[in-house]
Amino acid sequence: MPTIPAxxxxAIITDPPYSSGGMMRGDRAQSTTAKYVQSTSHRRGTEFTGDNRDQRAFHLWSTLWISEALRTMRPGGIIGMFTDWRQLPTTTDALQLGGAVWRGIIPWHKPNGRRTQGRPANNCEFFVWGTNGPRxxxxxxxxxxxxxxxxxxxRVHQTQKPVALLEWxxxxxxxxxxxxxPFAGSGTTLxxxxxxxxxxxxIELTAHYCQTTxxxxxDQPIALDLAGADT
Known part of the structure; x- marks a missing residue:
């Protein structure tokens, strides 16, 4: 991001690592496969990085990248990012600490999401969005x-989002x-x-996912700029 002019x-639309998947520090330190992949048919997916921060580190890191991302965006532009229910409060705080005006939350409901007996299902993820100042x-x-x-x-990524959702x-x-x-993954936003x-x-750090994108x-050429740490 530092190479992108102010x-x-x-707009900024992204799906950063959640550093979630559990309630304790040890839960967050598990592999991304153990945390996010339920179906054995998806276990062939490559692990991705940056998903094992503790809560304080996740909060500070989110504030830092959001602040830098806002520098690249025109005044009034919309910034939005996905999160889960565990990190929703932290993400809304980080969005504001990073300098954005928090505007709302869009639930993404997955009808076939995993159920837990005797409890409401946690089968929503959330798109937290705001603006770079007044809009x-x-x-x-x-x-x-x-x-x-x-x-x-x-899917070709463990936490891949539907193309139709990103088109919307x-x-x-x-x-x-x-x-x-800033967290391109397998390139669905692109x-x-x-x-x-x-x-x-x-922008994507994992070489495998740079190539996947x-x-x-x-077969669909676009204005493409992929930055890979090891490519």
């Missing part, structure tokens, strides 16, 4: 405050604008941006 992107109301479509769709069955979220960026995803007529900048986009 005030040059129109004037403008003509255009209005997005609903709720999305319902099952998680992808055939990219509509907060004006057509032809630029979306930044693919959605291309499909909806937006440009995209993706390139492969997914190989």
């Amino acid at each position: 005030a040059t992107v129109d 004037e109301l403008a003509d255009g479509e209005t997005l609903d405050g709720f999305w319902q769709q099952n998680a992808p069955r055939d 979220l990219t509509r907060v960026c004006p057509p032809g604008g630029t979306i930044l995803d 693919l959605a941006a291309k499909n909806t007529g937006r440009h995209a900048i993706g 390139v492969d997914r986009l190989a």
Whole structure:
């Protein structure tokens, strides 16, 4: 992100590591496969990094990257990130400490999510969003405050989001604008941006997922900037 000029992107849409999957420090230190993969058909997915911070470190780290991300975004632009129920309070705090104006939460409901006997199901993830300072109301479509769709069955990333969900979220960026995803993973945000007529900048540390993104986009050229720590 430090290489991106200030005030040059129109929106930030991303899915950072949650550092979740349990209530105790030892739970968070487990592998991403143990924490997030329930079906054995998805256990072939490559582990991803940055997901074992304790709560205090996660809070401080989130504040730091959000602050740097906002530097790259034009005034009034929308920043949004996924989180789960455990990290929802911390994420909304970090968004504000990082300098954004917190605007709301969009639940993503997964009808086939795992049930727990005798308890309400935790089968929602949440898209926390805000703006880079004031945002004037403008003509255009209005997005609903709720999305319902099952998680992808055939996935190339352990926590992959549906392309349709990201296509819907990219509509907060004006057509032809630029979306930044600082945690690109397997490139779903970038693919959605291309499909909806937006440009995209993706940043990803894991070499495997940098290549996965390139492969997914190989037949669909877009404005692509992948930064890999070891590629």
